[in-house]
Amino acid sequence: MTTDTVSAPETHAFEADVSKLLHMMVHSVYSDKDVFLRELISNAADACEKLRYEAISNPALFGDDPQPRITLVLDKEAGTIVVEDNGIGMSAADMGETLGTIARSGTKAFMDRLTADKNGEGQQLIGQFGVGFYSAFMVAGNVDVVSRRAGTDEAARWSSDGLGTYTIAPVDTAEAPARGTRVTLHLLDDAKTYAERYTVERIVQAQSGHVPVPIFIKELGSDEEERQVADGAALWTKAKSDISEEDYADFYRSVAGQFDKPALTLHYRAEGRHEYSVLTFIPETKPFDLFDPDRKGRIKLYVRRVFITDEAEILPRYLRFVRGLVDSADLPLNMSREMIQDSPVLSAIQKGVSNRILSELDKIATSDADRYGAIWENFGAVLKEGLYEDFERRAQLLGLARFKTSTSNGQWRSLKDYAASLQDNQTAIYYATGTDLDRIAQSPQLEGFKARGIEVLLLPDQVDSFWTTVGVDYDGKPFKSVTQGATDLSLIPLAEGSAAADAPNEDVSSFINFAKEALADQVSDVRVSDRLTTSAVCIVASESAMDLQLERMLAAAGQVPERAKPVLEVNAGHTLIAKLGQTGASDEERSDLAFLLLDEARIAEGQPPADPRAFAERLERLMAKSLN
Ligand code: ADP
Ligand code: MG
Numbered sequence: 001m002t003t004d005t006v007s008a009p010e011t012h013a014f015e016a017d018v019s020k021l022l023h024m025m026v027h028s029v030y031s032d033k034d035v036f037l038r039e040l041i042s043n044a045a046d047a048c049e050k051l052r053y054e055a056i057s058n059p060a061l062f063g064d065d066p067q068p069r070i071t072l073v074l075d076k077e078a079g080t081i082v083v084e085d086n087g088i089g090m091s092a093a094d095m096g097e098t099l100g101t102i103a104r105s106g107t108k109a110f111m112d113r114l115t116a117d118k119n120g121e122g123q124q125l126i127g128q129f130g131v132g133f134y135s136a137f138m139v140a141g142n143v144d145v146v147s148r149r150a151g152t153d154e155a156a157r158w159s160s161d162g163l164g165t166y167t168i169a170p171v172d173t174a175e176a177p178a179r180g181t182r183v184t185l186h187l188l189d190d191a192k193t194y195a196e197r198y199t200v201e202r203i204v205q206a207q208s209g210h211v212p213v214p215i216f217i218k219e220l221g222s223d224e225e226e227r228q229v230a231d232g233a234a235l236w237t238k239a240k241s242d243i244s245e246e247d248y249a250d251f252y253r254s255v256a257g258q259f260d261k262p263a264l265t266l267h268y269r270a271e272g273r274h275e276y277s278v279l280t281f282i283p284e285t286k287p288f289d290l291f292d293p294d295r296k297g298r299i300k301l302y303v304r305r306v307f308i309t310d311e312a313e314i315l316p317r318y319l320r321f322v323r324g325l326v327d328s329a330d331l332p333l334n335m336s337r338e339m340i341q342d343s344p345v346l347s348a349i350q351k352g353v354s355n356r357i358l359s360e361l362d363k364i365a366t367s368d369a370d371r372y373g374a375i376w377e378n379f380g381a382v383l384k385e386g387l388y389e390d391f392e393r394r395a396q397l398l399g400l401a402r403f404k405t406s407t408s409n410g411q412w413r414s415l416k417d418y419a420a421s422l423q424d425n426q427t428a429i430y431y432a433t434g435t436d437l438d439r440i441a442q443s444p445q446l447e448g449f450k451a452r453g454i455e456v457l458l459l460p461d462q463v464d465s466f467w468t469t470v471g472v473d474y475d476g477k478p479f480k481s482v483t484q485g486a487t488d489l490s491l492i493p494l495a496e497g498s499a500a501a502d503a504p505n506e507d508v509s510s511f512i513n514f515a516k517e518a519l520a521d522q523v524s525d526v527r528v529s530d531r532l533t534t535s536a537v538c539i540v541a542s543e544s545a546m547d548l549q550l551e552r553m554l555a556a557a558g559q560v561p562e563r564a565k566p567v568l569e570v571n572a573g574h575t576l577i578a579k580l581g582q583t584g585a586s587d588e589e590r591s592d593l594a595f596l597l598l599d600e601a602r603i604a605e606g607q608p609p610a611d612p613r614a615f616a617e618r619l620e621r622l623m624a625k626s627l628n
Contacts, residue, residue: 005154006092009169014160015101018134022162025138033139033191037200038207039132040083040183042254044070045211047087047181049307051150054088056306056333061150063179068213068232072204075220076195079187085213086180089149092156092168099133099145099158100166132257137162139194140185146171147181197222201229210235210251212305234305236279236327240267252281255300256323260284263375266324266360274348280324280357286378290321299353301340302327309337314350318386319357321379326353358396365400365414373412376402380461387467398474404437406446406456413455415474423454425491428480429473431457433464433549434606444535444604445482451533453495456482465550482531485543489530507581508572514587515594519568522598522610529569536574537601539566548605568598589625592618 014022048068055061065086073082090098136143141161148155155176160166176182185194193199197219204215214232235243235251252262262281269277280299297320301312305327314326331345340346365372376383386397402412407421418429430449434440437460449456459468468479508528516526524542532538541548542564551564570577580593596618599609609615 006156006168006170009167011165011167012096012100013165017102018100019164021102022134022137025134026162034203034207036135036139036185037081037083037194037203038254039135041070041204041208041211041215042257043133044083044085044087044181044183045213046307047085047089048213050088051086051179052306053308054150058151061179065179070211070213070215071226072200072215072217073220074195074197074200074217076192077221079192079195080184081187081194081200082182082184084177084180084182086177087150089152089177089180090145090147090156091149091152091154092170094149095145095147095156095158095168134162136183136185139187139191141188142186144184144186145181146176146184148173148176148179150179197224204229206250208254210247210254212307234302234327236267236277236325237305243267248281251279252283252323255325256281256283258283258285258287258323263371263378264360264364266357268356270349270352274345274352275329276349276352277327278324278353278356280322280326280353282322282375282379284374284378287321290379290382296320298323300325301346303331303333304329306333308340311337312341312346314346315354315357316350316386316390318382318384318389319354321382322357354393358393358400361400362396369412373402376400376412381463384461384463384467387463387472388470394472398472403457403459405458406432406441406450407453408455418455418457419475419477421455422477423452423492426454427477429457429477430454430480430482431459431464431468432482433459433468433547435549436460439606443483444538444601445531445540447533447535448487448489448529448531449482451494452489452492454489454492462553465547465553469547469550481541481547483539483548484541484546486527487531505572505578505581508570508577509581511577511581511590512570514590515568515570515597518591518594519598522565522595523568524565525567527567527569528572531569532571532574534574535571535604536576537568537570537597537604539568539598539601539605542567568601570597592621596622 013019048070051061052068055066069086071082071084073084075081143160143162145158146155147158153173155171155173157169157171158166159169187194197217201217204217208215209230211230212232212234214228215230216226216228218226235247248265248267249261252265253259261284263284264282265279266281267277267279269275296311297313297315297317298310299312299314299322300310301308301314302325308331315322326349328345328349331340331343335343361372361375364375380402383397383400387394387401390397398415402414403418404410405413405418415429432440432443432446434443437458440458440460446456459465468481472479512526512528516523519526523539529538531540539548541551546554546564548566572578580590583590585593595614599615602609
């Protein structure tokens with residue numbers, strides 16, 4: 001559509017994704033259909049805020065009606081509910097663009113998730129994805145939207161049964177609101193309750209009590225007057241003592257579009273060089289798109305109660321799970337959104353709020369370890385991105401970091417805890433990376449550490465392979481991968497009850513030399529290990545090479561042309577290794593055994609044998625021999 005107006009009704013097909021989405025909305029049985037009202041009210045409130053913003057440079061848009069309001073009109077007899085606002089409104093072209101398409105990125109992910117939705121979490125996702133308007137079709141067979149863009153003389157009607165097409169037609173301005181949008185829902189038979197005051201009032205109070213625009217309810221065919229059900233006061237401007245926990249939770253839900261509770265609420269007013277109010281929340285549950293590369297933080301920026309933008313990137317990326325708003329008293333209102341981004345006032349706010357959130361986390365970490373553990377469980381993997389992205393706050397983030405370790409029995413440990421239980425002569429903080437905590441905990445490379453009582457951090461997140469390689473240290477101790485380089489554990493005494501590994505005898509040495517040659521194409525070295533106590537072999541990365549897990553991740557992403565050859569380490573004290581040195585086997589047989597050992601080590605790591613067919617043949621020869 002190229003013009004802003006229509007002269008005759010036009011029928012359009014929904015974008016394919018919208019049709020799919022609508023189909024899912026209508027046919028999935030959401031236990032909680034009430035969300036549609038929250039979505040429509042939130043759109044109405046957004047429209048009022050947009051008008052407030054545009055009116056800064058063009059006050060005439062307000063006309064003689066500067067007070068924003070949302071009105072819900074209920075008609076039991078007709079079976080309708082109307083959500084009307086006096087906000088910015090939409091032209092016919094606006095309606096075509098916004099009510100027939102899905103603009104937001106990440107919608108695909110949303111729909112995949114909705115399709116796979118088994119436990120009814122779909123309803124919690126609706127609000128996060130700019131698909132809010134379509135939720136009207138969960139309760140309505142037909143939806144009409146009549147709208148008039150502020151400052152214009154034309155009005156249009158959008159209508160649809162949600163089945164595949166929608167129509168946009170011109171309407172007489174006398175039939176339209178003087179400004180803004182009127183959404184009429186013709187309720188389905190099983191949703192008639194949404195035309196009743198009692199139901200609607202309850203939902204508004206529970207879900208939308210804190211939208212920053214006052215809400216009124218009018219019931220047609222009843223004697224009762226129109227009644228205000230929400231005061232539209234900005235919660236963040238009230239005194240903390242006047243705000244209940246429930247108020248905060250309601251507000252959180254409307255600002256975050258989530259249905260859980262805040263795990264942490266931070267409400268304060270910064271004074272001094274810059275004045276601003278902050279009301280932010282850390283959610284109790286993890287949004288599913290936390291690792292979507294397109295996902296941005298969505299902290300809203302207000303200037304003296306006027307909503308400006310939610311794209312100001314007030315917090316660093318690694319705090320993208322924090323929701324809420326900042327209201328500045330000193331940014332000029334008439335500054336463009338682009339200029340605001342470069343403003344020194346905004347940088348001061350960014351710095352101040354980020355620091356405050358981290359110090360607040362620090363407080364909880366000290367005062368309430370369980371509560372902090374729950375937050376870390378959800379968002380630790382994101383916070384760890386800060387370890388390599390935010391050099392300035394690295395020390396603080398290391399202080400906040402929690403780890404499960406080889407000795408912690410599933411409990412979270414801080415680096416301070418770790419540092420307090422170093423063994424004699426231990427000079428590094430040891431870690432093991434992987435994709436699965438249990439697998440990492442079982443890996444043979446940990447055996448020698450366990451035997452010496454050395455704690456090893458178990459790092460199962462993707463991000464762990466990155467921050468550990470940027471030269472981070474803690475308390476003067478470097479981080480060292482247990483799968484990389486030679487370890488020198490011999491200086492650290494064995495824990496009581498652990499047998500000392502035998503020094504390799506001559507037979508073992510001769511087998512090692514043989515294996516080194518036989519496997520020369522596969523490994524850079526074969527050597528005796530002090531990492532192992534029970535397993536016979538393991539593979540590790542050579543000193544100069546990358547950590548194995550990082551190498552695997554990069555290779556999977558097509559980034560390392562050729563993988564560095566690993567080192568095969570053997571346990572000289574293991575009976576099998578000792579016997580291998582003594583057999584009178586032929587060179588072919590000894591070569592088979594060397595290859596099998598290497599493959600065994602690879603399999604224990606969760607990798608396939610280097611050459612599965614050759615592996616199978618060697619194994620068969622060995623089995624045949626053992627049956628002789
Ligand atoms: P979102 O609100 O996340 O953008 P919605 O599906 O709820 O997604 O709404 C889609 C778009 O439709 C909005 O972004 C807005 O442009 C437009 N819209 C919906 N309701 C209104 C309204 N009451 N007034 C003005 N524009 C509206
Ligand atoms: Mg919306």
